[in-house]
Amino acid sequence: MANSTGIQALVFDVFGTVVDWRSGVAREAQAFLNRHAPGLDPFEFADAWRREYSPAMEEVRSGRRPYVRLDVLHRENLVKVLNRLGITGIPEAQIDALNLAWHRLDPWPDAVEALYRLKQRFIIAPLSNGNIRLMVDIAKRADLPWDAILGAEVVRAYKPSPQVYSETVEILGLEPAELCLVAAHNGDLAAARRLGLSTAFVARPTEHGAHQTTDLKAEQAWDFVVDDLLQLAGQLGCTR
Known part of the structure; x- marks a missing residue:
């Protein structure tokens, strides 16, 4: 070599x-938002979710929290964003499914x-x-x-x-x-x-x-x- x-x-x-995370997350979130928050722009939702990314990892980097995988942080961050936006009462299975948006991104x-x-x-x-x-x-x-x-x-x-x-x-x-x-x-x-x-x-x-x-x-x-x-x-x- x-x-x-x-x-x-x-x-x-x-x-x-x-990969283009922003477009992919927005695309995957669209159907969910159509059901639960139809006035919300899916790209704004993707941005809000992503803004929690670095602070969540910093808790691990700083030693304040033991290492957990990113899927766990993404789900916790998703719940934070949903609560902040007043989107409540969502079945756990729907939250789990939306969290998999990050697994379906386009290059x-x-x-x-x-x-x-x-x-x-x-x-x-x-x-x-x-x-x-x-x-x-x-x-x-x-x-x-x-x-x-x-x-x-x-x-x-x-x-x-x-x-x-x-x-x-x-x-x-x-x-x-x-x-x-x-x-x-x-x-x-x-x-x-x-x-x-x-x-x-x-x-x-x-x-x-x-x-x-x-x-x-x-x-x-x-x-x-x-x-x-x-x-x-x-x-x-x-x-x-």
């Missing part, structure tokens, strides 16, 4: 970088072809805060050809905690610079760089919708800065 960069494996942030248009190209020369795997079953379900639905499932549940910690990156390097038997994190989020890349990983920024300027204000551009001189994953594949010599 030798190449001019020395990189042997690529690990990917998934939510926002590989960005460039993602699948690029991953298949990159897989020819590199080990590829998710490095997501999503739990293993969540990553497997997304991959099977979206045809993401991972070589392994890595990330938060494997190391029982959430990004950007340092051990997520350092333990992943150790799991793959690599030197830090031989592992490249691919992400649409500068903070994720900065945490990986501090541990010596190679870094690739991919622009996803509509991850949070048309009025996104964060991560619109690379904020450091990452090893690769690309407009999409096909461009990254080309820069790494995976043209077909």
